[in-house]
Structure formats: C-alpha cells, structure tokens
C-alpha cells in the first residue's frame with residue numbers, strides 16, 4: 002500500500018480532491034504545489050496509515066518507515082539539505098491534518114531535526130546564532146509538550162526567570178548567548194522531569210512526533226470535538242512532514258494568517274494579521290499582539306505599528322496575487338497561513354475559511370453576483386443551521402449601554418450572562434441552564450467545552466484570528482477578543498475594567514458585532530430579514546419543492562411565522578386554549594359533569610373562546626392552509642394534583658372538593674402517554690370534538706364573510722391508529738360541519754385528516770385513507786416515542802449514557818431516526834398514496850426544523866414540513882438544499 006504522498010518543488014503526488022486520504026491540510030498543500038505556488042516541500046502520511054495503526058493495536062504498517070525514508074530523501078534533494086546532517090541540516094515541521102479542521106487535535110511541532118550539533122550548523126549557515134538558538138528553544142518546548150507530555154509552564158517559568166534576571170520584558174530583547182543558556186536550562190529541566198535526556202537523534206524525533214499525531218486522534222479534546230461536530234472516528238488523521246521555512250530570521254521575515262474576505266462580516270476585502278520576526282503560532286497564541294496586514298486594516302484598528310502592506314510592500318504584492326489566485330481557484334473564501342523568510346513568500350496552508358452566518362450569507366450572495374458561483378451554489382454555501390445566529394434577538398440599538406471595555410468584534414451577536422472565569426465552571430453552570438459569559442485572558446483548545454457551554458466569550462488578549470475568535474465563529478457564539486482594558490484577577494475572582502470591578506457571577510452583556518462589553522443586561526429586539534438574507538432566501542424558495550409551514554397556536558407565533566416566510570400552519574395545538582385563565586374553570590366544570598348534558602353545558606361556555614382564537618389565527622393566515630389538531634392531552638392534566646391544591650381550587654372556585662378529589666383519582670393513569678388521550682377523547686366524549694369542529698368552522702365562515710378570504714382549514718385528529726377510528730371521527734366531523742353550514746347558510750372547504758404518531762397508523766395508512774382521511778401529518782415526536790418505546794419525558798435519565806456509549810449515534814428526538822421511525826414514515830407515505838394518490842402529507846414534529854431530517858422528507862416525497870416559527874428560514878434553506 003502507498004502510505005506516503007509527496008508535494009513541493011513545483012508538483013505533487015496528490016491534489017485537493019484527495020481530502021479523505023490526505024486530510025484537508027495535506028490535500029491543499031498538494032494542490033497549491035501543483036498550481037505552482039511557493040510551498041515548502043514535504044510529504045503526507047495518509048489517514049489510511051492512521052487507521053491501520055489503530056486496527057493493528059498501535060503498530061505502524063511494516064513498510065511505512067521505508068516509504069517515509071524515500072519521501073524524506075526526495076525533500077532533501079529539492080531543498081539541497083540533509084535531515085540530521087550537522088553541516089547542512091534539513092529541519093521539518095510535523096503537522097496533524099484530518100479531513101475536517103479540528104482545533105482539538107495535536108499542536109504542530111516546528112524545527113524538528115535540531116539537536117546540539119545541527120543547531121551549530123543552522124547558526125553558521127544562516128549566519129545568525131540568535132535565530133538558531135531561538136529556533137532550538139522553541140523546538141525543545143514544543144516537542145516536550147506535544148510528544149513528551151511536559152507542561153508549557155515548566156518552560157515559561159525558566160524563560161521568565163531569565164528575562165527577569167536580565168531585566169528585559171520581550172523575547173525579542175534576548176540575544177544569542179541568552180538563548181543558549183535558556184536552551185541548556187530547558188534540556189536540564191526535561192532530563193529532570195522524565196529521567197532521560199531530550200532526544201538528540203533526528204530520526205527518533207521524527208517518529209516520536211508522528212506517533213504523537215496519531216495518538217492525538219484519540220485524545221479527549223479531539224473526541225469531544227468529534228462528538229460536537231459529528232465527525233466519525235473512522236476518518237483518522239493524516240500527518241504532514243514539511244521542510245521548515247523561517248519567519249524568525251529578522252526584520253525581513255514574518256509569519257501571518259489571512260482571510261480573502263472578512264470572516265465576520267463577509268466584506269470583500271483581504272483581512273489578516275502578521276508578526277515580523279516570529280514563527281508559527283505566535284500570531285494566534287496571543288504572545289505578541291499582531292499587526293494588521295493591510296493599511297486599511299491598520300487604520301481601522303487605529304494601530305500605530307506598520308501593516309505588512311507598508312513594512313514589506315514587495316512581498317505583500319506577491320501575497321495579494323497569490324491569495325486572489327487561490328480564491329478564484331477554490332471559488333470560495335480562503336483562510337491561509339504564510340511565512341516570509343528573508344523577503345521570500347511561502348504558503349503553508351489554505352482552506353475554505355470558517356465564517357459567521359452573516360459573512361456566509363454575504364459571501365455567497367456577493368460571489369454569485371461576481372459570477373464566481375451560480376445562485377444555486379450560493380444556496381448550497383450557507384449552512385441552514387447557521388442561520389439560527391441571525392434569527393435571534395439582537396441588542397436594542399436605542400437601549401442605554403453601560404460600556405466598561407472594548408475589544409475586537411470577533412464573532413457577532415449579543416449575549417448576556419453571568420461572568421465565569423473557568424471553562425469547567427462554565428460547563429457546570431451551562432448544564433444547569435444558567436447563561437454564562439466566559440471571560441479569559443485567552444483561550445486554548447482546552448477551553449472548547451467551556452466555550453460551548455457559554456452564551457458568549459470575552460478575552461483580554463488575542464486578535465481577530467486568535468483561538469477564541471476562530472472557535473467562537475465556528476460555534477456561532479458571540480465573542481469579543483483582545484479587550485485590553487479587561488484585567489482579570491483570578492485570585493480574588495473578579496475582573497477590572499473601566500475603573501470598575503466585576504465579580505464572578507455578576508451579569509454582563511457583550512456585543513460581538515461592536516466589540517463592546519457592558520455591565521448588566523441590555524434589552525434586545527427582533528432581527529430584520531432584509532438585504533442578503535432576503536436575496537438568498539429568494540433563491541432558496543425558487544429552488545425548493547417542499548412547502549414550509551410553522552407550528553403555531555398564538556397570534557404572536559402566527560405573525561412571527563409569516564414574517565419568516567411560513568406558508569401556513571402545520572400544527573395548531575388546541576389544548577393551550579383550554580388552559581387559559583378565563584376558560585380553565587369551564588373546562589373543569591366539563592370534567593366534573595356527571596353526564597353528557599352537563600358536559601355540553603360546560604362546553605358551550607368554552608366554544609366562544611375557541612372560536613375567537615381561531616378567528617384571529619385565520620385572519621393572519623388568510624388564504625393559507627391551517628392544520629388544527631383537536632384536543633390531545635388526557636383530561637387529568639386540567640385538574641390540580643395533590644390534596645392541598647385541590648382544596649385551594651375548591652375554595653376559590655366553589656367546586657366541591659370531595660368530588661374533585663374523586664374525579665382526579667378516577668382519571669389518574671399509570672401510563673398517561675399511552676392512556677386516555679388523543680382521539681380516544683373524541684371517541685369517548687364526542688361532544689368535546691364536536692364543539693371544537695364547530696368553533697373552527699364557524700370562525701372560518703366568519704373570516705370568509707369579513708375578508709372574502711377563507712383559510713384552508715385542515716381538521717386533524719391525533720393519535721389515530723385504526724381505520725374504524727378514522728371512520729368514526731370523519732363522520733363526527735362531517736356531521737358537525739353540515740350542522741354548522743346549515744345554521745350559517747354558508748359553507749367553507751375543509752379537510753379531515755389524521756396525525757400519524759402510532760406505528761399502527763403508519764402500517765395501516767391505507768386503511769386510514771380508505772376510511773376518509775384526506776391528509777396525514779407525521780407527528781414524529783410521538784411516533785419516535787411509540788416506535789422506540791421511549792418516553793421523551795423520562796429519556797433524560799438514560800439517553801446520555803446511550804450517546805456516551807455510542808449505542809445511539811444521535812438523540813432520536815432531535816434527528817429523525819431514518820432507519821426505524823423513518824421507515825415507518827416511508828411505509829405510511831407509500832401505503833397512503835397507493836390507496837389515495839395525491840393525498841397531502843407533511844411532518845410536524847421537532848424534526849420538521851432539523852436540516853438532515855428535512856433532507857429525508859424530500860427523499861420520501863412529503864408535501865411539506867412544519868417547524869417552530871423561528872426555524873422556518875432554516876427549513877426553507879434546508880428544503881432548497883435537499884432539492885438541489
């Protein structure tokens with residue numbers, strides 16, 4: 002098997018299409034090489050080698066060493082240096098690189114191949130002793146941390162000691178001799194910590210680093226990240242070994258990162274940061290504050306240090322050309338890493354850049370207008386779930402803001418929460434549902450779980466491309482980075498800013514779009530759906546086949562839904578209308594009634610209220626379909642439980658306490674989810690459903706009379722399981738309707754249908770259609786409960802264990818279980834259509850707003866999905882993507 006693919010020197014064995022095998026980084030290094038861009042030569046060890054390594058109990062494939070040696074020889078030839086040669090040493094970096102970029106993975110090891118001899122060679126070749134020992138100390142620290150597992154603190158302390166003794170503040174002030182002494186101290190510390198000297202042999206260093214990359218695939222951070230992003234363990238990681246280029250060779254050397262467009266706003270302008278005389282991750286690690294890449298960027302930030310455009314104009318020009326080539330080639334915004342070695346540009350990485358939802362929208366729309374991509378491609382470019390960021394309330398611009406600090410607008414959106422300084426604490430509070438803002442000096446991959454749990458993130462240090470900023474944008478968390486005015490004092494558990502003290506647990510608000518940090522909570526307003534958002538949604542609406550409705554029962558929900566483009570209501574639950582203050586008394590009177598006449602008398606009091614509710618909904622939804630589900634919950638839910646509550650109710654309402662208790666006892670069920678609920682109420686007490694049907698149709702006639710526009714009423718019976726049940730309910734509905742029409746002297750169209758939420762209903766969908774159902778709505782919440790035999794209310798106790806143990810891959814209540822529940826849906830659809838071609842069918846569970854479940858709805862050929870009002874745009878976009 003071929004385990005190793007080379008790149009560099011103007012060509013490559015692989016290309017960008019080979020991400021599965023070479024990982025994202027390796028595939029793109031190969032692609033850039035083939036495009037003729039300057040890439041330091043190197044080679045990629047495949048993800049297959051990693052998988053084989055694990056399959057064989059952590060053993061390298063037998064022929065791997067030989068292939069690595071051959072590839073290294075090739076790199077030596079191109080660079081005209083030799084790995085481990087004291088006179089002319091080739092140094093390499095060892096970089097992890099999975100298919101998807103994973104910040105939880107291993108840190109890169111730079112300058113590998115240095116030892117006590119080669120460092121001398123590097124010094125004399127470069128003519129720069131300081132540079133050589135600066136590189137060596139970096140290598141010892143990185144290698145010791147990443148491969149040997151020693152803490153960074155060990156080395157930071159030694160370095161701090163040296164600086165203190167010399168009376169200097171910045172690393173750049175240390176000279177060659179100082180670094181030599183630091184190196185000696187580092188080596189001694191390593192020997193002390195692990196009982197053997199720092200490895201001197203280049204070959205041994207290389208295999209140590211390769212092993213560490215493979216091992217990092219299974220570390221806790223990586224596992225957590227994979228779970229969070231649905232990345233399968235079976236992908237494995239590749240290892241990239243690449244000849245070093247040096248950004249730390251003085252004032253004409255530099256290292257930096259850039260985005261071809263602004264990843265936060267989407268603005269079509271080069272955007273990035275760099276550091277002169279620096280190496281590797283200095284830019285993102287927040288050790289020194291990086292400088293802007295462009296002059297415009299510098300002016301915007303109010304920086305005094307020159308930009309790359311000003312400091313290194315010639316190589317900057319070449320860089321601009323290079324990234325333009327890359328963006329045109331990949332037809333997407335690129336996120337690149339580069340190094341300048343003594344005025345010469347080297348590209349170290351490119352990938353499609355992560356971006357906020359706002360930026361994703363703007364970039365997709367802009368690129369379609371620029372003709373770089375088609376409108377359909379633009380629709381495919383925005384992740385539906387990401388729209389969520391834009392659909393939620395933002396800070397009211399007219400509300401007063403008590404600004405205590407200002408940083409960079411690293412990830413847009415607003416968040417309010419309690420100040421927390423520790424990621425574990427953030428996670429703990431987050432689990433309890435407490436909104437928290439994580440406030441840190443800076444973040445590292447160890448903070449991922451805390452960032453995930455937090456509503457927002459503030460860092461005191463770091464730029465727009467710092468770890469905090471990049472990860473927050475990826476997660477959709479608002480973030481303010483580099484808020485220099487924030488001084489954290491962990492010892493006393495507070496931070497100081499703007500002359501104020503804010504303790505852990507106090508509330509602050511952050512605005513990730515302006516970079517402001519505010520004391521207290523700030524009121525929010527609804528977002529506006531215009532501009533790029535409206536444009537992209539227009540393209541999506543043109544592309545999709547599935548209709549999108551909303552689950553809504555209040556006028557407010559219905560208006561919100563229409564505002565978000567819902568094409569009707571897919572589920573209007575009627576029980577909440579029974580719970581409202583003014584009606585609950587009549588509902589209880591009905592439940593306590595001794596006979597049908599008593600129940601009818603009580604229902605007559607409820608009817609005008611119900612009719613009023615429907616009238617309002619129908620006006621808002623004029624001309625659109627509205628599915629109304631008749632009463633579903635068991636009646637005991639409307640009675641208080643416990644003697645004390647019952648007695649209180651009796652006193653307040655004048656109802657008989659003894660009778661109430663008796664009735665509550667009678668109605669108690671040991672398994673209410675499977676008890677006297679749904680259409681079983683309508684069968685046992687037809688008068689309840691008759692009242693509801695009457696209220697619905699009278700309201701429809703009234704709205705038609707008033708506006709000339711009747712809604713398309715769909716009367717839905719819940720929890721139907723058999724043809725005979727459907728027949729009974731259909732007759733009940735039609736009989737009542739004829740009554741209403743006769744009395745009103747007018748008619749409206751209506752459909753009668755069933756909510757499919759029992760396996761039997763799906764299996765016998767043909768019977769239900771035969772018995773008169775004119776539409777079906779798959780209620781996948783209950784259908785998931787009844788198919789799995791899991792009560793959603795009790796699932797919390799064990800579902801976590803199932804997910805942790807990998808017994809279930811996803812929570813079936815969030816993502817439709819396509820193999821089981823989905824199979825029932827498919828069967829229901831087929832059998833219903835076989836009996837009644839053209840029968841209208843949709844889905845109204847939580848899943849109706851989940852993009853992957855919507856993809857499934859498209860495949861089985863449902864007519865519509867229905868979801869919560871705020872998710873309608875997400876569903877519209879997901880439906881378009883499913884159709885394209």
Ligand code: ADP
Nearest residue numbers: 094096109243244245246281282338340349350
């Ligand atoms: P990550 O995946 O965390 O971004 P990388 O493998 O991209 O890690 O390495 C981080 C940084 O290290 C790069 O952006 C680059 O600045 C530096 N680096 C990696 N390889 C080399 C190299 N061969 N020469 C110089 N710098 C390198």
Ligand code: MG
Nearest residue numbers: 107108109282
């Ligand atoms: Mg890294």
Ligand code: MG
Nearest residue numbers: 026338349350
């Ligand atoms: Mg990188």
